Amino acid sequence: METAGFPKASPASGPFVDEVLNARVEALKLLADHLPDRVRVVVLGPDLRIVYSNEPAWTQAAGCDTERPALCYEIIGRRVVRCAPCPAVQSFATGEAASAPDASGADFPCGISRAVPLKSSHNETQSVLVFLNPQKGAGKAPIPNRGVGDLEGREGEDRLGELIGRSLAMRQVFEMIRLVADSQATVLLQGESGTGKELVAKTIHRLSARCDRPFVVIDCGSLPEALLESELFGHVRGAFTGAVSSKRGLFEEADGGTIFLDEIADTSLQFQAKLLRVLQEGEIKPVGSSQRIKVDVRVISASNKDLLEQVKAKAFRQDLYYRLAVLPLSLPPLRERREDIPLLVRHFLAMSCRRHRQPIRAVTPEAMQALANAPWPGNVRELQHVIERAVVTTGGPELTCKDFVGLAALPPCGDLRTVSRSAARQAERARILQALQEAGGNRVKAARLLKISRASLYNKLREYGIDREQEPRRIGIADSQ
Incomplete structure (x- = not known):
């Protein structure tokens, strides 16, 4: 909703000077206005003035009319001074997500439970997305049935689909996934190799209205440019040597569903220009053909490189970055979510034992501590490989420190x-x-x-x-x- 006295935003103009930030706010508005009542979100400017609030959040604030941009603590909290400490203020100061000391937001009259920074094109925190605790308002609405079984789960659980974690960093990722899932906007996943970007993309797809349509994955960095163009857009017979028959491209195969473009930073500038046209026009042109084909595909892309740095280095098109990063989502490395390691270890251990037809085994406390303290440069995938190798190469009911000897990721147990x-x-x-x-x-x-x-x-x-x-x-x- 557009509240009284609030400026309207669009990708080209809006409450902020930065175009990327305006585009992100506009995308959040498009999806937040159609979310269930239990999801109540507000976007704040650096002076804590409300840039946008969705209908449930504004109803929670009693729908006060105002002729000027409203301060959050005046309208939502009904106070003349801001709450202290304020998660939104903390998020502006640190550039990182912040939560209320009490996860329910009980310490704050406005009911803020979490604040997440929205970054500008210069990676500066110029706005904050705030989540309100629905129990502060008209009551908590039931979670709707989205037709994907128990994929959503319940608040407080340590998994979302196949994603596992109970750390604050992962809870924030879960919440953002739920928030962006029903949007049609493009999503850019950034994080180190092994942090689970493909699995996050799959979870977003399964939570979306496109869940019964195809989910197509392609590794852009593994194919030469000519073959990548043919794979994505298709080709007609005789388009190049070896094209003995026409072939549908992956965009056409994914029509109505989602396509995941992994390692998007590894593509050439020439290919990026062609991909930009697909995103702008919603149509593809097979290699060797003069006809264009309309497609309805949601694009989720991923990179383990900082695309803004790539843009500055002229290695990635700025206009394509704006198109891909409408809804950016950063995934934390494993070393920043160490409290999740025991959960992941038990999950991978049970999975490996079933795969290799072994009885379920355990990990000794000393070995678990060693696993939790390891640096894990390969992140979750490296942890999974370490556990599976230990299951295959050792015997006994428990995995001990000696069962991991020789694995570079782990410090040895000892003095x-x-x-x-x-x-x-x-x-x-x-x-x-x-x-x-x-x-x-x-x-x-x-x-x-x-x-x-x-x-x-x-x-x-x-x-x-x-x-x-x-x-x-x-x-x-x-x-x-």
Whole structure:
């Protein structure tokens, strides 16, 4: 809804100077106005003035009319001064999501339960998306049946579909997934390799109205440009050598559903121009054909690189970034959600035991602690591989520290000095790998980032067995959870 006195926003103009931020607010408005009553959202400017609120949130505030942009604590909280501490203020200050000390929002008259920053094209927090606790208003509406079984789950559970986690970072991801699922806008998933971007894309699809239509995945970085264009848009017979028959493209195959473009940053500028036209016009042109075909496809893309940095480096089209990043979602690395590791370990352990027809096994407390303290540069996928390898190569009812010996991700169990020394080495190795990835495999730039000499970096690479072949493509593990 547009509340009285609030400026209207559009991708080209709106309450903010930054076009990317205006586009994100507009996309949130389009989807939030059609969400169930239990989802009550407000968008705030840096001075805590309300830029937008959906109908349930405004009803919760008693629908006060105002002739000027309203301050959130005046309208929603009915106060003359803001609540302290305020999650929205904290989110503006830190650039990170913030929650009420009491998850129910009971400490705040306005009922704020969580605040999530909305970033501008310069990665600055210029607005905040606020979630209100529905119990502060007209009551909590039941969760609607979306026809996907128990995929949504209940509030407080530690999974959403196949995604697992109870950490604050993952609860925020779950909430954003629910928020964006019913939108038709494009979604950009960003995060390190192995954080589960494909699984998040699949969950968004399964929660959406397109859930009964195809979900098509393509790894843009694994195909040469000519073949990628043919795979996505199709081709007609004789379009190129070897095209003995016409072929439908994946966009056409996904008509009515969702297409997931993984590693979108690895595409060429020429291909990006063609993809931009598809997103703008909603139509494709098969290779070798002069006719265009209309398609209705929701696009979810993913990258383990910072696309804004790629735009600044002229390696990615700015206009395509704006189209893809209407609804951006960042996935946390495993080291930032360590409290989820025991959940993931038990899940992967049970899954591996079933797959390899073994009785269900357990992990000793010492081994679980070692797993929780490991650096995990390959994130969730690396953890899954470590657990499966241990299940296959060992016996007995429990997995102990010795069952993980030789796996580079884990510090060994033992005396404190040994553990500390090993943890320091693993942390140093992980930082070197991260620097190489940030530098695109350029060792000179990596040494600069690490603030060491090039000779020292070469010695470290030899010491830790990091070969050129590992940079930068093999630094991470495949993206899925």
